[in-house]
Amino acid sequence: MNYRLNFTPVIEALPGLLSACLGTLVLALGGMALAIVIGIGGVLLRQSRIRQVRWLVMAFVELIRNTPFLVQIYFIYFALPLAGLRFDPTPAALIALGINGGAYAIEIIRGGVQSIARGQVEAGLALGLHRGLVFRLIVLKPALRAIFPSLTSQFVLLTLTTSVASAISAYELTSVAQRIESDSFRSFEVYGTVTLFYLAMSWLLMRLFALIQARYLSYPVR
Amino acid sequence: MGPNEFVFLLVGLKWTVALSAIGFLGGGLAGLAVALARTSGVRMLERGTAGYIALFQGTPLLMQLFVVYYGLALAGLKLDAWAAVAIGFTLHASAYLGEIWRGSIAAVPRGQAEAALSLSLGYVPRMARVILPQALRISLPATVGFLVQLIKGTSLAAIVGFTELTRAGNIISNQIFQPLVVFAIVGALYFVLCWPLSLFGARLERQLAVSAR
DSSP states (O other), X not given: OOOOOOOHHHHHTHHHHHHHXXXXXXXXXXXXXXXXXXXXXXXXXXXXXXXXXXXXXXXHHHHHHTSOHHHHHHIIIIIGGGGTOOOOHHHHXXXXXXXXXXXXXXXXXXXHHHTSOHXXXXXXXHTTOOHHHIIIIIIIHHHHHHHHHHHXXXXXXXXXHGGGGGGGXXXXXXXXXXXXXXXXXXXXXXXXXXXXXXXXXXXXXXXXXXHHIIIIISOOOO | OOHHHHHHHHHHXXXXXXXXXXXXXXXXXXXXXXXXXXXXXXXXXXXHHHHHHHHHXXXXXXXXXHHHHHHHHHTTOOOOHHHHHHHHHHHXXXXXXXXXXXXXXXXXXXXXXXXXXXXXXXXXXXXXXXXHHHHHHHHHHHHHHHHHHXXXXXXXXXXXXXXXXXXHHHHHHHHHOOHHHHHHHHHHHHHHHHHHXXXXXXXXXXXXXXXXX
């Protein structure tokens, strides 16, 4: 092996890479927010009285979960403009991430809602608790507690998935890395460093979720 | 879109299936080693494999493919795209399957291992005859679920320049300027591949939940 590692181009590009990390986090957090909205909306629609609506939500979930994200993002970016819907790369990536994450969120949130036993709600009402309080304490919090771990890992996965948005040159870490790589030809150095950046970001997100869980979702200990 | 284009997509589909199979088989073998090391009781092995798993689960698959692709070239291994991508998927799958199987080995009731120990079974028969068959059953739904992830993940080989289904779709779409039709068909082909597996996984999960009661 007579190759000399040379990190100079990476060090020179460091400011650009760090702000690209912000781009990745913006995509990830925006995608998560959109996924939560789609997830809650989807779960509500799945309880609709109209069979076709329920069926449509289920078809959406199965379709998204059984096709690659790359194909979905290509479809949104390359195919939808033909139908008159044209997006810039970064908004297109955001929409794709939200839709993809949303399909998973529907399944996860549905599981959480189902985990609440009907009798719990009735018991709360029988004790004379206010409806809002019953929803907050007996439905929402335990459901959130039940789904939080799977939601966390799904969101970390979504954060890693943002890298695929480089395929349509959205503004995020991987596309900036690809630009630096094609300027400097230091492929291994650039991608190796960027991999560590991703590792740091997903670690930070996991810490953040663990903190939220400990702060808001743990059982009170006295 | 004519029949020639469709055949081109089917050839791409063939490579998608081949890549998934190699990733799953290679990843399965290496993943078993990872799972066994992770549950070995040897602290260094457990720490090391925990780090290995954390590295692969904390970084994007696309980056893993890039690093393996260019890293192997640096190490003086002149591999074609096909071999590099296969190695990348094998490493990726081994970390995920290793973690899934570690969980299922840990989920086998403790008494089983203790009973095997009290019968003075050595490590190999204890694992091969007592623990792993039970762990396999527990791990089946998650394993099938990961296989679906892996099949979808092979689409990223397109970005490295490997002509599987997604890249075949890209090429065709650039030729005939009909991205709507082409990507709908590409998506449908993936769906045909993945959906039966997803249904199978969900059924296994229900069966497991029923038998655990």
